[in-house]
Amino acid sequence: MYLSKIINTTKNTYIYDALNNNFALLNSVGDIHDESKYADFLLESGFRDITEPCEFEIRYPYSKEELEKMYGCSIKSVTLALTEQCNLRCKYCGYMPKYMDDNYPLKEMSKDIAFKAIDILMNNSHESEICHIGFYGGEPLLRLNLIKECVAYVKEKYPFRKPAYNITTNAVLLDESVADFLIENDIKMIISFDGPTEQLNKYRVFANGKSSYDIVLKNIQMLYQKSPQYFRESVTYNVVMFNGANKELFEAIDNLWKSNVNMIDLFPTEHFMRVRDKIDKAMQNEEIDIKSYDFAYKSVLKSMKKYYNSFSQPVGNKLILPGGFCIPGVRKNFVTTDGKIIVCEKVDESQEIFEIGDVYSGIDLKKVERLIAYTLKSLEKCKSCWAAKFCKICFKDIININEEFCEKAKKDVEKELGYYLDQVSCDRTLINYVSNISLI
């Protein structure tokens, strides 16, 4: 079978044609595997003959000239790593090897680098619908003064502009005066907090092993009491699902007063796999009813949007770029403490391939082309993959595309596609809901 897949759900069996964006309901898998039945099926359904060899053509859609133009007017975001230092030592944190290495000097961003990064954004974002500055770390509140200087710098130098700010913080240093500053300057907060109970935050600890929960909870409550409205509109939680999706966690998160929540899959670092509680492993893979939890159900329906879009288009296209690659240098720009511009904060910044410029000379087109060339090379095998169009692969994955990655990605697509075909595509209310989801 070429660029196609039999999707078995609890209710039905479908055949999905990735090349033409098409699917058909089958009586059984025999419709495909039995030669005579298959011939009848083709005749009746007009489906593409999936035994005929075919493959996708993989191409990056933007030329050098186009990217150059975008870098002059359409940059959307910079995220500043203000410091590599953190006041917590969360056990699952990817930076733990650095924190445990006494010889590794934890670096801090200078004011000059921060201002230069801001200039790159402000001077090259005039035609962008978003203009966004993120404060990131380590723990960015350790550099509160620099944050204040950045905000003041923008006000003074760009009096007619007001970028959207956000800060990703563990909230340990969130006191009254910090809260006042954040509210006054409309800085949106992403609080790393694994849920409202101590148990859920057991891996979020100080260097001495003491839990951060009590302090953080008290600070978050203070912020809430200061302005419930700000809280509702501007506070998002980053929740690491160290136990996978489970009822206890989902119920607790669903009830929170918040603007949004990002449920983050655990990245199993070597360190964490060594130190994690044994009981956690046993609790994984609990079956949960997503529909019972508003935030989770909304997220599932949002993930259905790409399937809706795909099947709403009249014809399929052989030319594709698999996955969800953004435009390097436009959508996200992670600025390291020493001024390198990395394609995104989620990639492994130690890998040179992800470096696309620096704050002194801006986005380097040659480095972007290097990243794109590497990406296209690593996507070779996607040409013959039925799940390529819906795969979540992005830059952070290109150095790790192995069998295990592909198997998981295909399984995820199979599950989502099955859900779309079974639950969404035939439900008019859900189709209306999904079609009206705006991704901005």
Next chain:
Amino acid sequence: MKIAVIDTGILKEEVSGNCVVKHFSLSDEGLVNVYQKPVNNHGTKCFKEISGNTENKNIQIYDLNILKDGENLEVSNIILAIEKAVKERVDIINISLGLKNYSQELYDMCERAVCNNIVIVSAASHTNTISFPADFDNVICVKVDQSQTEKIKVTNTTTVSIAMRDFIVVEGKKKFDFSSSSLACARFCRYLCDEFGDNLLNDKYKILAHKYGIYLYRDSIRENSLKLKENSLQEILQKNRVAVVVFPSSALSQLDAQFLHKSIVAYYDHGKYGFYSVRENRQTKNFDYILVLNTSYNDMEISKAIQEKYKKYKVICIGNYLNVDGNKLLQKYSMYKSSELSVLERPVIAVASLCSGLNKSEVQLSLLKGLKKDGLDIGAISNNPIGLLYGINVFSFPNELIFPNIVYSINRFMYLYEINTDIDAWLINIGGATGQVNSLNTYNFGKLVDAYLSAANIDVIVLCVNPSVDVEFLKLQIGYLYKQGVEKVFLVLSHNDINATTTDYKDGLQTYYVDNKKYMESFEYLRSNIQEKIFMLEDVQNGKLYDDIIESLS
């Protein structure tokens, strides 16, 4: 003459022999022809004010008692009573009471009465705030003004005030005023009984207009004034020296001092972080106003620091902003009301596009310069604030397009503009797209073009298209324009294409600048597959498009 008194009921004992009163009261079946003893004397007092002094000897009163003992006044009962009055074919409805909350159903019921040639009079709020139905634009609102010398004073097109000095009681040196807007309402109702007489065929609204200058919203809503509405932004531009801050900064490249509005004296240079004079290009502080123009359709956030940093100047933000209303000073289509289309005489050239971000403003400005160079006076309209710099009439893009009102409004503006300004032609840049651009903005983005097509006979449309446009889709769009009466369609190929990753953006698709190779390929492809003449942006700048339009119009 029949008068409905919607009130707390009329006491039977107070009805004299020369006046017929039919009593109705609330029951489970609605308003039924049953007398119910009033819970207070409010209705009776109003009744006596109407019937006691009228010169009209043939009045019949419909007592619509809508208040039950121990219950509050309900909007649903007022609606029920007006409905009953309409059924009974009364001439005037007196409502000497009201509610603070707006009700669309009540408004609609009043409108039904108006359509049946029934005049509704209602008492203004006793607390000088708001009261419905009195404050609807289809009801005459009656107030008391004991200081006025006139018997009836019309304070605006739907409001009258009455002097009721006979209600002032003097005891020694003290004066007690027993008047109220309720009784004033009833008194005005009595005046109307006298005025309307018994001729059933009279148009009461015409009498109100002629006699009192009262104009109520009715089947014809065209305003009598033939003047264009004043616009405070245009006034600012007439009387002050203005500096502009333009977003996106690339829009500054279009600044052409020769055609700029004479009040624009400086611009903000985003690269040099300062204001520079338009003519000498020197740093300057010599201006009174700063206009911050967001010319893109993306909502921008504006810094609160501006007012502090530029406190010597008046700063005005125009366009789409997240944290200020940047459209409030722009002209509004809804300011022009009519219910009929007027004949427009000047030729109309319109610029439209398949989606937003396809260089419409550049095309309009280029054509405008050509027309002005040829000595023509142009009526120009745009929804893009950049037009303010060139004296174009800029209308805010409506949040909601209500048909057919929007069509009448556009037509009315263009008609008034034609009779107040000596123009040779129209040049209109229509905001949004010619049709649906994605499933999230199906209405506003396409329908303004429809409204203009209905409001004006567009002779020429310049349709801006994106390089990856589907030819079959484009043919359908062009066909649609011809079907709507457009005589000639020219295409302009934009250098911007739709960014596919933004197809799910609710605020409009984003575009990006395509490279020259793709641009030329697209141009050649469209030229060989579409009958209409297609121009590159370069052809627009060097006047080729202009020449073709002039040739086609002549």
